[in-house]
Amino acid sequence: MTDPKVTQSEPAPGSTDTQLEPGQARNEVAPPSRSQQVLRDILGGSAMISVLAVVLALLAGGILIALTDKDVQAAAGYFFSRPADTFRAIWDAVAGAYVALFQGSIYNFRADDFVRGIRPLTETLKFATPLITAGLGVALAFRVGLFNIGGRGQMLVAAGAAGYIGFAVPLPPGIHLVVAVLVGMLAGAIWGGIVGLLKARTGAHEVIVTIMLNYVAFYLISYLLTQQWALQAPGSTNPKSAAMLPTAVFPKILGEQFNLHLGFIVAIAATIWFWYFINRSSMGFRFRAVGENPNAAQVAGIKVKSVYVWAMVFSGALVGLAGVNQVLGTVTSGFTATIDASIGFDAITVALLGRSRPVGVFVAGVLFGALKAGGYSMQAAQGVPIDIVLVVQSLIVLFIAAPPLVRAIFRLPVPGTAPKSRTRKLEVAK
Amino acid sequence: MKLELRGITKRFGSLVANDHIDLTVEPGEIHCLLGENGAGKSTLMNVLYGLYQADEGEILLNDEVQHFSGPGDAMNAGIGMVHQHFMLIPVFTVAENVMLGHEQTKFGGLLNLDDARAKVREISARFGFDVDPDALVEDLPVGVQQRVEIIKALSRDASVLVFDEPTAVLTPQETDELMAIMRQLKQSGTSIVFITHKLREVREVADRITVIRLGKVVGEASPTDTNEELASLMVGRAVDLMIDKGPAKPGEVALRVEGLSVIDHRNQLVVNNVSFDVREGEVLAIAGVQGNGQTELTEAIVGLQPKVTGSISLGGRSLRGLSVRQTLDAGVGFVPEDRKIDGLVAEMTIAENLMLDRSEGEPFVKAGTLQLKFRSEFAEEKVREFDIRAQGIDTHVGRLSGGNQQKVVLARELSRELRLLVAAQPTRGLDVGSIEFVHTRIVEARDAGVPVIVVSTELDEVVALADRIAVMYRGGIVGIVPGDTPREVLGLMMAGEHPDTAGEAA
Ligand SMILES: Nc1ncnc2c1ncn2[C@@H]1O[C@H](COP(=O)(O)OP(=O)(O)OP(=O)(O)O)[C@@H](O)[C@H]1O
Ligand SMILES: [Mg+2]
Numbered sequence: 001m002t003d004p005k006v007t008q009s010e011p012a013p014g015s016t017d018t019q020l021e022p023g024q025a026r027n028e029v030a031p032p033s034r035s036q037q038v039l040r041d042i043l044g045g046s047a048m049i050s051v052l053a054v055v056l057a058l059l060a061g062g063i064l065i066a067l068t069d070k071d072v073q074a075a076a077g078y079f080f081s082r083p084a085d086t087f088r089a090i091w092d093a094v095a096g097a098y099v100a101l102f103q104g105s106i107y108n109f110r111a112d113d114f115v116r117g118i119r120p121l122t123e124t125l126k127f128a129t130p131l132i133t134a135g136l137g138v139a140l141a142f143r144v145g146l147f148n149i150g151g152r153g154q155m156l157v158a159a160g161a162a163g164y165i166g167f168a169v170p171l172p173p174g175i176h177l178v179v180a181v182l183v184g185m186l187a188g189a190i191w192g193g194i195v196g197l198l199k200a201r202t203g204a205h206e207v208i209v210t211i212m213l214n215y216v217a218f219y220l221i222s223y224l225l226t227q228q229w230a231l232q233a234p235g236s237t238n239p240k241s242a243a244m245l246p247t248a249v250f251p252k253i254l255g256e257q258f259n260l261h262l263g264f265i266v267a268i269a270a271t272i273w274f275w276y277f278i279n280r281s282s283m284g285f286r287f288r289a290v291g292e293n294p295n296a297a298q299v300a301g302i303k304v305k306s307v308y309v310w311a312m313v314f315s316g317a318l319v320g321l322a323g324v325n326q327v328l329g330t331v332t333s334g335f336t337a338t339i340d341a342s343i344g345f346d347a348i349t350v351a352l353l354g355r356s357r358p359v360g361v362f363v364a365g366v367l368f369g370a371l372k373a374g375g376y377s378m379q380a381a382q383g384v385p386i387d388i389v390l391v392v393q394s395l396i397v398l399f400i401a402a403p404p405l406v407r408a409i410f411r412l413p414v415p416g417t418a419p420k421s422r423t424r425k426l427e428v429a430k
Numbered sequence: 431m432k433l434e435l436r437g438i439t440k441r442f443g444s445l446v447a448n449d450h451i452d453l454t455v456e457p458g459e460i461h462c463l464l465g466e467n468g469a470g471k472s473t474l475m476n477v478l479y480g481l482y483q484a485d486e487g488e489i490l491l492n493d494e495v496q497h498f499s500g501p502g503d504a505m506n507a508g509i510g511m512v513h514q515h516f517m518l519i520p521v522f523t524v525a526e527n528v529m530l531g532h533e534q535t536k537f538g539g540l541l542n543l544d545d546a547r548a549k550v551r552e553i554s555a556r557f558g559f560d561v562d563p564d565a566l567v568e569d570l571p572v573g574v575q576q577r578v579e580i581i582k583a584l585s586r587d588a589s590v591l592v593f594d595e596p597t598a599v600l601t602p603q604e605t606d607e608l609m610a611i612m613r614q615l616k617q618s619g620t621s622i623v624f625i626t627h628k629l630r631e632v633r634e635v636a637d638r639i640t641v642i643r644l645g646k647v648v649g650e651a652s653p654t655d656t657n658e659e660l661a662s663l664m665v666g667r668a669v670d671l672m673i674d675k676g677p678a679k680p681g682e683v684a685l686r687v688e689g690l691s692v693i694d695h696r697n698q699l700v701v702n703n704v705s706f707d708v709r710e711g712e713v714l715a716i717a718g719v720q721g722n723g724q725t726e727l728t729e730a731i732v733g734l735q736p737k738v739t740g741s742i743s744l745g746g747r748s749l750r751g752l753s754v755r756q757t758l759d760a761g762v763g764f765v766p767e768d769r770k771i772d773g774l775v776a777e778m779t780i781a782e783n784l785m786l787d788r789s790e791g792e793p794f795v796k797a798g799t800l801q802l803k804f805r806s807e808f809a810e811e812k813v814r815e816f817d818i819r820a821q822g823i824d825t826h827v828g829r830l831s832g833g834n835q836q837k838v839v840l841a842r843e844l845s846r847e848l849r850l851l852v853a854a855q856p857t858r859g860l861d862v863g864s865i866e867f868v869h870t871r872i873v874e875a876r877d878a879g880v881p882v883i884v885v886s887t888e889l890d891e892v893v894a895l896a897d898r899i900a901v902m903y904r905g906g907i908v909g910i911v912p913g914d915t916p917r918e919v920l921g922l923m924m925a926g927e928h929p930d931t932a933g934e935a936a
Pocket of ligand 2: 471472473594831832
């Protein structure tokens with residue numbers, strides 16, 4: 001057996017120019033990292049798995065509803081004498097809850113007229129709007145193999161920037177709105193871009209950096225909201241901004257009786273743009289190549305580091321759009337430091353459920369919007385705690401991610417992949 | 431154990447990968463499967479191993495029908511498989527890997543590693559393997575990793591062993607050792623299915639040979655048949671095993687490498703002060719045992735290695751310090767050694783992979799937008815030209831057979847305007863017909879005046895293509911000798927002997 005390793009380590013004699021520095025470690029770690037592999041597995045699954053995950057989660061949610069229902073508990077007390085009572089109570093509880101969910105999110109057939117009947121659907125779409133754009137942002141990063149957990153921070157800086165333009169910088173109608181939206185997206189893009197740069201330059205892991213920047217953004221915006229010269233409403237002592245000027249507000253698109261605003265059309269446009277970018281543009285092609293196999297991308301001359309930076313810039317801009325949507329569309333009376341409403345985290349679920357495909361994310365966003373809109377009416381009508389909705393959302397993630405996660409936890413190889421043993425490593429840390 | 435496959439049919443959509451295949455392997459027999467790339471050999475073995483479910487047909491062991499719903503069932507029934515790409519966990523030790531999947535525990539749920547170690551030692555001793563049960567798998571050379579796979583299969587009392595292209599990644603010595611192991615296994619009654627594209631190996635160990643073409647068994651061959659007979663049965667036409675290339679007409683020196691050293695990420699000097707040049711219209715083959723710095727040398731030329739000293743110039747222009755993009759734009763074509771890791775994006779289609787290194791600018795991109803029509807036409811043409819067997823240009827490359835994947839890489843690199851071609855292991859995993867084709871294309875590139883570097887660990891390939899041969903050993907070049915240097919001399923040089931003394935010794 002010959003030993004294939006070369007083991008001399010003295011520098012080459014006669015090497016003319018720049019001296020090599022054997023002692024100096026470069027920033028590099030093994031290429032296809034476990035997290036990236038997990039991502040690829042999750043996103044590689046079929047749409048069927050998404051649908052099944054939702055169905056399973058709703059079933060599990062039904063069980064929880066039944067277990068926590070007072071009537072069911074009472075009937076279960078004498079289950080053996082009259083079991084039918086228990087089953088009827090279960091049916092009433094679960095069906096009642098889900099019917100309320102439907103009525104609160106799609107169509108209320110108890111309403112007097114069509115306008116009121118359809119109102120829940122427009123509410124669903126309103127809630128869905130930021131989930132879609134933020135979901136697209138997270139999905140874009142996913143497609144490049146990056147976890148953008150920094151939705152909260154990106155949304156907050158975007159909301160702060162857009163909001164500032166919205167209440168403090170009067171501009172002509174039309175122009176005002178456009179400028180506010182663009183400035184907000186730019187802020188989100190910068191916040192995301194910082195992450196990309198840190199990753200490319202220092203090899204810092206984007207998950208850690210994005211989480212840290214969430215705190216930075218939160219305390220930054222909280223501070224600015226207490227400063228009269230910055231975001232705080234004039235003369236107020238509350239950590240809250242002034243209301244948006246009317247020229248900076250997204251106009252309602254279905255008339256005044258509905259809350260649905262132009263932001264939803266922007267979300268549709270963002271979805272179409274995402275489709276074009278990922279599937280038809282050359283930059284999107286490079287994004288996908290890096291996301292699927294950064295090694296081969298590098299060998300093919302694609303600048304992996306710069307792709308990471310740009311991916312986070314675009315991702316941050318899309319997530320920022322969700323923040324913009326919050327201040328200029330949903331809550332126009334002035335914002336606080338909780339304006340993100342944890343949409344940045346829900347967006348991760350939306351992206352996963354939508355498999356990071358544009359249409360998938362759109363549909364998943366609408367579904368989550370419906371859960372939000374319907375959750376309230378479920379609570380109001382049936383007394384089902386709104387937390388059930390959170391449980392359902394969490395279960396969806398669990399069901400989608402389970403097999404790849406289990407494999408990752410136990411470090412099992414994916415069937416058909418080879419362990420690597422090689423000497424060159426990808427330059428960007430994962 | 432006697433293995434019998436009856437009428438196995440496996441379809442992928444409209445493609446019939448296995449079409450009513452019958453195969454019988456007697457106990458203590460080495461049965462070779464021969465066939466072109468994409469003929470359906472791996473698919474058949476994956477059916478046998480329970481990774482795929484057959485659409486029709488049955489598997490019999492000792493005349494009993496088996497139903498495998500997964501590899502676990504197949505393993506329990508005594509079938510072991512040594513995959514071309516090993517299924518070992520790199521961060522585990524040998525013993526841990528061997529144990530994985532049927533862990534024995536002691537009192538309190540502790541893993542019984544001692545048993546596993548003893549088992550590894552016992553099997554190692556039986557077959558004369560030199561494997562340390564406590565070594566980490568990632569630190570082992572490929573040849574030894576493969577033995578770990580074999581030990582793993584044997585530790586579960588496999589009596590049918592499948593080897594799918596086990597020698598593609600082995601050095602010639604390792605290959606010889608593997609042959610010896612297979613013979614030993616056969617003596618002890620194990621039935622062996624052996625897939626390879628190297629006819630020399632087939633003739634050396636096979637007891638029986640079955641030839642598969644386009645998913646069907648087309649006949650049996652005898653180990654005493656000549657290479658030419660085997661090749662033509664496999665491909666369905668006569669194959670030239672030795673391409674007839676005319677003499678090179680070397681022009682100006684195009685690529686000049688001087689005092690090149692590379693330090694890798696482990697801070698080891700992997701290429702040590704190497705100098706050579708390649709002329710236009712000349713093939714320089716770089717021979718040597720795998721792992722002696724060839725890989726890093728080619729990567730340094732292409733701009734993939736960060737710590738490089740010395741100089742590299744192409745047509746007077748320095749390549750050192752250029753990015754990969756700039757190097758490719760300077761007209762360098764690069765076929766990386768490992769297609770799966772460095773050459774292809776498995777989840778992308780054939781068409782997408784064919785444009786992987788041309789995603790900036792025309793003709794594939796205009797105004798930042800992919801030119802899908804152009805790309806489809808281009809891909810259709812290349813699929814035809816390089817005989818890439820696939821359902822269509824939109825098939826994911828990961829779905830192709832190994833050889834066809836390699837053809838995608840070659841098609842991409844050979845269809846650019848080249849000023850230098852660097853091909854590492856260009857025919858790894860290819861069938862004889864495709865090797866003939868690729869060699870012809872490389873010689874055509876040479877005759878068109880392109881300087882060519884071919885890195886190969888296969889002496890056959892080196893001798894077939896080279897106008898001059900540089901032999902690498904431990905990061906340095908032992909010597910550069912003419913293309914017609916006798917193999918014995920090359921062999922000695924690959925062990926580090928200087929050409930003069932090697933020439934005398936041989
Ligand atoms: N999972 C899959 N999905 C679709 N098609 C597949 C799949 N696996 C294999 N194929 C197709 O089946 C055919 C047979 O492939 P297989 O891998 O068995 O070939 P092979 O004989 O092993 O070739 P090689 O010598 O190149 O390894 C090929 O055309 C391949 O594209
Ligand atoms: Mg195969």
